[in-house]
Amino acid sequence: MAILSIDFGGTRTRAAWFSDELDMLARDEAPTPIGLPPAVVARVIEIARRVVPPGQKPAAVGVCAPGPQAGTGLILHAPTLPGWDRVPLAQMVAEAFDTPVFMENDANLAALAEYHLGAARGANPALYLTVSTGIGGGAIINGALFTGWRGLAIEPGHIKFPLPDGRIRSLEDLASGTAIGRRAKERLAEGDQPSALRNCDVVDGRTVGLAAAQGDALALEVVAEAGRWLGLGLVCLMHLFNPQTIVIGGSVASLGDLIFDPARQMIAAYLTDPAFNDPDLIHTARLGDDVCLIGAAFYARARSEI
Amino acid sequence: MAILSIDFGGTRTRAAWFSDELDMLARDEAPTPIGLPPAVVARVIEIARRVVPPGQKPAAVGVCAPGPQAGTGLILHAPTLPGWDRVPLAQMVAEAFDTPVFMENDANLAALAEYHLGAARGANPALYLTVSTGIGGGAIINGALFTGWRGLAIEPGHIKFPLPDGRIRSLEDLASGTAIGRRAKERLAEGDQPSALRNCDVVDGRTVGLAAAQGDALALEVVAEAGRWLGLGLVCLMHLFNPQTIVIGGSVASLGDLIFDPARQMIAAYLTDPAFNDPDLIHTARLGDDVCLIGAAFYARARSEI
Numbered sequence: 001m002a003i004l005s006i007d008f009g010g011t012r013t014r015a016a017w018f019s020d021e022l023d024m025l026a027r028d029e030a031p032t033p034i035g036l037p038p039a040v041v042a043r044v045i046e047i048a049r050r051v052v053p054p055g056q057k058p059a060a061v062g063v064c065a066p067g068p069q070a071g072t073g074l075i076l077h078a079p080t081l082p083g084w085d086r087v088p089l090a091q092m093v094a095e096a097f098d099t100p101v102f103m104e105n106d107a108n109l110a111a112l113a114e115y116h117l118g119a120a121r122g123a124n125p126a127l128y129l130t131v132s133t134g135i136g137g138g139a140i141i142n143g144a145l146f147t148g149w150r151g152l153a154i155e156p157g158h159i160k161f162p163l164p165d166g167r168i169r170s171l172e173d174l175a176s177g178t179a180i181g182r183r184a185k186e187r188l189a190e191g192d193q194p195s196a197l198r199n200c201d202v203v204d205g206r207t208v209g210l211a212a213a214q215g216d217a218l219a220l221e222v223v224a225e226a227g228r229w230l231g232l233g234l235v236c237l238m239h240l241f242n243p244q245t246i247v248i249g250g251s252v253a254s255l256g257d258l259i260f261d262p263a264r265q266m267i268a269a270y271l272t273d274p275a276f277n278d279p280d281l282i283h284t285a286r287l288g289d290d291v292c293l294i295g296a297a298f299y300a301r302a303r304s305e306i
Numbered sequence: 307m308a309i310l311s312i313d314f315g316g317t318r319t320r321a322a323w324f325s326d327e328l329d330m331l332a333r334d335e336a337p338t339p340i341g342l343p344p345a346v347v348a349r350v351i352e353i354a355r356r357v358v359p360p361g362q363k364p365a366a367v368g369v370c371a372p373g374p375q376a377g378t379g380l381i382l383h384a385p386t387l388p389g390w391d392r393v394p395l396a397q398m399v400a401e402a403f404d405t406p407v408f409m410e411n412d413a414n415l416a417a418l419a420e421y422h423l424g425a426a427r428g429a430n431p432a433l434y435l436t437v438s439t440g441i442g443g444g445a446i447i448n449g450a451l452f453t454g455w456r457g458l459a460i461e462p463g464h465i466k467f468p469l470p471d472g473r474i475r476s477l478e479d480l481a482s483g484t485a486i487g488r489r490a491k492e493r494l495a496e497g498d499q500p501s502a503l504r505n506c507d508v509v510d511g512r513t514v515g516l517a518a519a520q521g522d523a524l525a526l527e528v529v530a531e532a533g534r535w536l537g538l539g540l541v542c543l544m545h546l547f548n549p550q551t552i553v554i555g556g557s558v559a560s561l562g563d564l565i566f567d568p569a570r571q572m573i574a575a576y577l578t579d580p581a582f583n584d585p586d587l588i589h590t591a592r593l594g595d596d597v598c599l600i601g602a603a604f605y606a607r608a609r610s611e612i
Contacts, residue, residue, distance in 0.1 A: 068579075069581070123455075124455065125454055125455065125459075141447060141452065142448075146447065147548070148431055148547055148548025148549065149429075149430065149431065149548050149549060149550040150548055150581060150582075151548070152545075152548040152579075152581060152582055153431075153546060153547055153548035154546060155545040155546065155578070156545075156546065158541075158545040158578045159542050159545060159546070160538055160541050160542065160576050161467060161468060162467060162468055162469070162470070162538075163468070164468070164470050164471075164472060165470075166470060168538070168575075168576060170578075232466055232468075232474070235464075235466050236465050236466065236542060236546075237546070239458075239461040239462075239464040239465060240459060240460060240461065240462065240465070240542075240543070240546060240547075241454055241459055241546075242453070242454025242455050242456055242457070242458040242459035243454065243455060244455040269474075270466050270474060272461070272464045272476075273374075273458075275375070275456060275458060276456075276458055
C-alpha cells in the first residue's frame with residue numbers, strides 16, 4: 001500500500017510518494033502560497049498530485065500541518081496562517097484523493113521520523129525538540145507517537161520559568177531563535193559593549209548565531225544564556241520522561257556546542273542523579289528538510305493499519 | 307491466580323491477599339522495624355505470610371518499596387533506610403514465596419491504583435502526584451505504568467525553578483510539606499509578623515497546615531506560596547503530558563483549597579491555551595492507606611500476564 005505524504009510548511013509545501021516499505025519513490029516541492037483556505041488548499045493538492053504515479057491511488061495520505069492541534073484534522077489559528085480558522089484540511093485532502101488522511105503537526109512527525117530512520121532509532125522513550133523560531137517537541141513511547149488526551153502533549157516551549165525580576169516566561173521566550181534575536185537587541189540597547197552586531201542591518205537569531213560562531217563576545221553570551229535555559233528545560237524533561245534519547249533539531253540546534261555546552265553544564269549541575277543521564281543521551285537531528293515528509297508517511301501507515 | 311501484595315513503607319509494613327478479580331480478601335499490618343536488611347526483610351516476610359491462606363501460594367507478589375529505582379528490584383539508598391545499599395528485596399521475597407515478584411515504588415503504584423479504582427479511573431494519560439514530605443509522581447499511559455528508559459520517569463519533585471535571588475531549586479524544595487515547614491521557620495525568624503506558630507514547639511508542614519486551616523495569616527501565606535509553586539509545576543506537566551486527569555495525594559493535598567486555589571490561579575495565568583485544561587482535570591486522591599497495596603496487586607497481575 002503506497003503512501004502519499006504532504007508537508008504543508010510555513011514557506012514550502014513538499015510532497016512525496018512512498019512505497020509499501022516506505023522508500024521515497026518520488027518527491028516534489030514548491031513555495032506555499034499565501035492566501036485564504038480554498039485557493040491555498042487547491043494549490044497544495046496540485047503539488048501533491050505531481051508525485052502520484054499515473055493511474056495509482058494512495059492507500060493513505062499523511063499530512064504534516066502547523067499548530068499543536070493538527071491531530072484534530074483541523075488547522076486552528078496557526079501563527080503562520082493569518083485568517084485561517086478551523087480549516088478542515090484533512091477532510092479536504094481526503095476528498096481530493098478519495099482515501100483516508102492522517103494529519104499531525106511538524107514536531108510530532110519529526111519525532112516519529114527521527115525514531116524510525118534518524119538519530120533516535122528504536123529509543124524508548126524517544127524525545128524530539130525543535131529549537132527554531134519557536135520551540136516544539138514530540139515523544140515516541142513504546143514505538144508510537146504520544147500525544148496525550150487531546151493531542152496537545154509535548155509542548156516543551158511552554159515550560160514556564162520565573163525570571164529574577166519576578167516575571168514568568170516560557171522556555172520558548174528564553175531559548176528560541178526569536179528569543180536569541182530579541183535578547184541581543186536588548187543587550188545592544190542596554191549597554192555599549194562592542195559587538196559586530198552593531199553593524200548588522202538585521203539582528204535576529206540567524207545573525208546572532210553567525211556572530212557567535214565568529215567569536216563575537218556579546219553574541220556568545222546571548223547564545224550561552226539561551227543554552228542555559230534550554231539546559232534547564234532538558235533537566236525537566238529528563239526527570240519527567242527518563243528518555244533513552246533526546247534529539248534536538250531546528251536552526252538553533254545547528255549552533256552546536258555554542259548552545260549545547262551551556263545546556264550540558266546545567267544538566268550536570270541540576271540533574272538529581274547521574275542515572276538519569278547518559279553520555280549518549282542527546283543527539284542532533286539527523287534527517288534534513290524531508291523529516292516531516294518521512295514522519296507523515298510513517299504516521300499514515302501506522303494509523304491506517306490500526 | 308491469587309496475588310500477594312506487600313507495602314514496605316517507611317513507618318508501616320502492610321500486606322494483603324487478593325483474589326483473581328483483585329478483591330482484597332485478607333489484610334494485615336505492623337510497624338516497619340528499624341535495622342539492617344536481613345532482620346528487617348525476615349520480619350516483612352513474616353508479616354506477609356500472615357495474610358496467605360493456609361496451603362495456598364500466590365501466583366505473583368507485588369511489592370511497593372521506597373526510592374525511585376525500586377523497579378530494578380533493588381532498594382538503592384532510600385532516604386528512609388540508612389545503611390541499605392542495593393538490597394535485592396524482590397529476589398529475597400521471591401525466594402521466600404517461591405513465586406515471581408514485581409516491585410515498584412510507592413508513587414508509581416499509587417498512580418496505578420488511582421487509575422484502576424480511584425480518582426483517575428480510565429483516564430489516558432493519568433498523572434498522579436504525591437505532595438508530602440517529598441514530591442513524587444507516576445503516570446499511566448494507554449493503561450500501563452509509564453516508567454521511562456531506566457524506570458526513573460515522572461519525578462515532578464525534581465522540576466527545577468530559578469528563584470529571584472538566582473538560586474535554582476527543585477519543586478520539592480518549594481512545595482512539599484518539608485518546604486512549607488522550613489519556609490515558615492524562615493518567615494518567623496526573618497520578621498515579627500504575629501503568628502500562632504510562634505507558640506508551637508514544632509514548626510513543620512503539619513503544624514503550619516493546622517495553623518493555616520485556623521486562619522493564621524503567616525501560615526496561609528506560606529501555604530499559598532507553596533501552592534503557587536505547585537501550580538507552576540502542574541503547568542509544566544499539563545503542557546508536556548496533556549493529561550486527562552491529575553490526581554494529587556499526600557498530606558499537603560489534604561490542605562484542599564488552601565493549597566489548590568493558589569495552584570489553580572497559576573494554571574489560569576500561565577497555561578498557553580484553555581484546551582490544555584478542563585474544570586474536571588484535577589482531583590484529590592480517593593484511595594486511602596491501602597493505595598500502594600492495591601497498586602502493587604494490579605502491577606503484579608499486569609506484569610505476570612505479559
